[in-house]
Amino acid sequence: AQSVTQLGSHVSVSEGALVLLRCNYSSSVPPYLFWYVQYPNQGLQLLLKYTTGATLVKGINGFEAEFKKSETSFHLTKPSAHMSDAAEYFCAVSHFGYGDMRFGAGTRLTVKP
Amino acid sequence: EADIYQTPRYLVIGTGKKITLECSQTMGHDKMYWYQQDPGMELHLIHYSYGVNSTEKGDLSSESTVSRIRTEHFPLTLESARPSHTSQYLCASSENRIRVVTEAFFGQGTRLTVV
Numbered sequence: 001a002q003s004v005t006q007l008g009s010h011v012s013v014s015e016g017a018l019v020l021l022r023c024n025y026s027s028s029v030p031p032y033l034f035w036y037v038q039y040p041n042q043g044l045q046l047l048l049k050y051t052t053g054a055t056l057v058k059g060i061n062g063f064e065a066e067f068k069k070s071e072t073s074f075h076l077t078k079p080s081a082h083m084s085d086a087a088e089y090f091c092a093v094s095h096f097g098y099g100d101m102r103f104g105a106g107t108r109l110t111v112k113p
Numbered sequence: 114e115a116d117i118y119q120t121p122r123y124l125v126i127g128t129g130k131k132i133t134l135e136c137s138q139t140m141g142h143d144k145m146y147w148y149q150q151d152p153g154m155e156l157h158l159i160h161y162s163y164g165v166n167s168t169e170k171g172d173l174s175s176e177s178t179v180s181r182i183r184t185e186h187f188p189l190t191l192e193s194a195r196p197s198h199t200s201q202y203l204c205a206s207s208e209n210r211i212r213v214v215t216e217a218f219f220g221q222g223t224r225l226t227v228v
Binding site for chain 1: 117132148153154155156161171205216219220224
């Protein structure tokens with residue numbers, strides 16, 4: 001079985017500060033990992049994904065995430081937060097042979113001016 | 114422009130009514146999904162499909178049904194709506210590639226309120 005745990009349902013940072021959103025996964029086989037962002041009254045939009053190869057993955061809007069197998073983690077970071085980054089962020093896991101993708105409970109990011 | 118569409122965006126309906134939430138995609142994706150989303154909770158998979166005439170139940174117990182008669186269309190039906198069905202419903206689609214997992218593309222969601 002596979003699952004995702006996102007640590008912290010709410011994260012608040014100041015504009016210009018580092019953003020760190022935590023995601024740990026559980027999977028018995030090599031995982032495919034994803035980060036999605038959801039703005040109010042919208043669907044989910046892909047930020048970045050890890051499939052195979054390079055463990056540091058760069059995505060849109062300056063976000064990146066690092067796959068650490070030993071820690072079963074896939075934390076999302078951005079060096080400098082912008083007001084427009086305020087949204088809900090979801091981590092997800094899947095692997096070949098599974099029909100679906102499993103999501104975490106989400107982390108709401110607030111950016112203070 | 115390739116996209117995935119859900120209608121209606123918002124729906125308020127009385128208990129006991131039958132409703133169908135529509136989802137269509139223009140990307141030619143074989144795999145489609147319905148998720149239920151509640152605030153502060155993980156997205157729960159309700160149904161998914163690998164292609165035409167294929168439907169599978171997800172891990173969330175649900176009184177809903179789906180059909181997949183055409184590749185681009187994956188409607189979700191509630192035969193008798195109840196207040197417990199009040200939620201946001203998200204439709205998604207993805208490619209079905211051999212030995213590769215691809216990302217899912219999501220519609221904007223349908224917010225359902227049953228009164």
